Amino acid sequence: MNPLTEKQIRASFVNASRREAAQATLPDLEALDWDRLDYLGWRDRKAPLSAYAVVPVDGEPVGVLLRSTDAKSGGRRRRALCAWCEDVVVTEDVSLYVARRAGASGRRGNTVGTLICTDFRCSANVRRTPTRTELGDDDSMRDTIVELRIDGLRDRSSRFVTEVLRDA
Template sequence: MTGIEIRASIVNGSNTEALNMVLPSNFVELEWENLDYLGWRDSHSPHLGYIIRWEGNRAVGIIVREADGPLSRRRMMMCQLCRATHTEHGVSLFSAKRAGEAGLNGNTVGTYICANLGCSSNIRVEVPHASYYADPESVLAEKVSGLESRVSGFMAAVMRP
């Protein structure tokens, strides 16, 4: 995927917002085969993030914004996309302006997501070798399937008229 394709994929932002998008610093080194979606925080506007995924043969992307104000830092929080649990600053509430007229009217969709938007990496942690775990490859396949389904659902909610 090129920077031009990524910018053109944005469905819930203006052309100006897409043009001002700062690509991840490691963009040229990304391991695309290990990315169920591309997610990153904007280095020039840290409250902004981006989620890009393939739908069929085209890229679809959304802009997300981190909510103002701290979440409770004393308890574990779970990312609603990858289902990883974190303490401290590991999970943030992100909202995405809805696409089309709904977004122009100020409608948004929100969920709790890993603060670094790195869910693809989080699901690829080594599975403990214990008798009650299935084959590690099947565990990873199940995690990937679940992540893809939840990311797809969140993005569908953003694009719903």
Template sequence: MYALTESAIRSSLVNASVRERKALSLPLGYAELRWEEMDFLGWRDPKLPQVGYLVIPHDDTDVGIMLRLGGRQPRTRPQCSFCQDVHLPNEVSFYSAKLAGAAGRKGDTVGILMCSRFECSANVRTRPSAIFAGDDPEAVRQQRIATLRRHLNGFARRILVH
């Protein structure tokens, strides 16, 4: 991913009001982000802990998505819909997002299970588990990165379709 300015982040949000865009707080450590190791930008708002944001590179543009953390979290650790990791100890939570445009304004939403702290880019780059013992580790890593990007793009399309 390439570095995004604060202005680019705010203007990318497709399912947020002008007020919500203005209220957005950038992620902690924004100035030190390692953009080259990220497939998307994701964070929880430091001022609004139930709100999160994703910015996904999609079709030569950036699709920013405002998320709401679901009230009840699963009792068992579910699989993240993006990185599909089931072995790492990070938490997976339910998030909902309003659709873009008129559908979102009338209340239509989609839900997704994803890593609570948006660790997916790091997860797909970790050393592959023992089930891939006979495979080339770098090939497995590249396949996992490609799968993550495909899932991110699919989610962005779901939000944009109205």
């Protein structure tokens, strides 16, 4: 993912008011390893039910404001498969995130939701070493499996954001 500035991130939000975008607590952008991120996602440490994801769509960053009823807020999380990274190893730290749709549809209260890793670790999950079960007897497939996972994450996260934008 291309490195983003605070201004670019705040301007990228499609389903948040200017006030919501201005009040978002951003992560430490200098500490991020942008080369190993397929999207930028974080929970707002000042507002535990708020989270954000900035996903490249057609080469442009598109930010969405997300809400969770269970992300680190004391709610009971269930074992589930993240819809973005589809990691079969990490299934106990997945939360339901809901995004208001962009535009008039969102102002009418329409939302779209999906299961995502609670701490947005999808980029790390897809880069983990494949298990023996995933590889079988063919160690030469290691890099191919990781690349397929990365492509899948990029596609699924982009499709979610495109769905937030639908009818905007």
